[in-house]
Amino acid sequence: MTSRRPQILIGSTDADYYLLLVHILEAEGYDVTLGSGVEEIVHLAREKQVDAVLLDCRSGETLAPEACLRLKQEPQTVGIMTVALVGPGAEGRFIDLLKAGTDENFVRPVAPSKLLEFLRDRVLCQPGSHRWSGDGRFLTYAGIELDTARHGVRRFGISIHLGPIEFRLLQFLMENREQACSRAQLIEAGWLERRYVEIKTVNVHVGRLRKALNVSGGSDVIRTIRSSGYMLDASCPGNSNPTADRHDEEADS
Numbered sequence: 001m002t003s004r005r006p007q008i009l010i011g012s013t014d015a016d017y018y019l020l021l022v023h024i025l026e027a028e029g030y031d032v033t034l035g036s037g038v039e040e041i042v043h044l045a046r047e048k049q050v051d052a053v054l055l056d057c058r059s060g061e062t063l064a065p066e067a068c069l070r071l072k073q074e075p076q077t078v079g080i081m082t083v084a085l086v087g088p089g090a091e092g093r094f095i096d097l098l099k100a101g102t103d104e105n106f107v108r109p110v111a112p113s114k115l116l117e118f119l120r121d122r123v124l125c126q127p128g129s130h131r132w133s134g135d136g137r138f139l140t141y142a143g144i145e146l147d148t149a150r151h152g153v154r155r156f157g158i159s160i161h162l163g164p165i166e167f168r169l170l171q172f173l174m175e176n177r178e179q180a181c182s183r184a185q186l187i188e189a190g191w192l193e194r195r196y197v198e199i200k201t202v203n204v205h206v207g208r209l210r211k212a213l214n215v216s217g218g219s220d221v222i223r224t225i226r227s228s229g230y231m232l233d234a235s236c237p238g239n240s241n242p243t244a245d246r247h248d249e250e251a252d253s
Contacts, residue, residue: 012034065097072156083118166209
């Protein structure tokens, strides 16, 4: 069976620059697609098995930051690696690009060898990393990206620092997304030493996890299941009880 060629989506309004990139990338074994507008870029990223998006950031245009922001807001595309290629006169867009959540920025002209080396490291060596991977290393849901190997968490492109217990709880919830998880199950997942853990202690750590995830501005995806436990559910935001979480945390301190 022939292996799938890695897919690169280029967002650009400059046909000549697109053709230059096609020449460089196809020679390296990539399949390349062009998107010339924000909606088209987001649509193609959703519909195709895109491994990376290269965004041409040009002076006087907002295509790159706007497209990246949309990609990082969509649950289906949030984990796709986005690279901005910043053209002459567009250096002032760096802040906008960082806020939008670009994974890497290169100032043009960028040496083809440098770009290809980056893509080899981030695409060829980690195929399908933006989706649920076979080895379970990367988990994505509702704008949340969790790297089990590096213990990294991001939401909508914003890095989130979690303690080891909160990280294990989030991993368990993501592995069982949209399913009710009892507090007993969460204790087994979060406390590896298997010591006795009170229910209110679980509430405290889930409350801290909820607050950390909400820092990125996304909706609350941790649903409280009364007298039972919790569920990661993007379709039912606003079901949490932050006041109860705060009271539990105060009582446990």
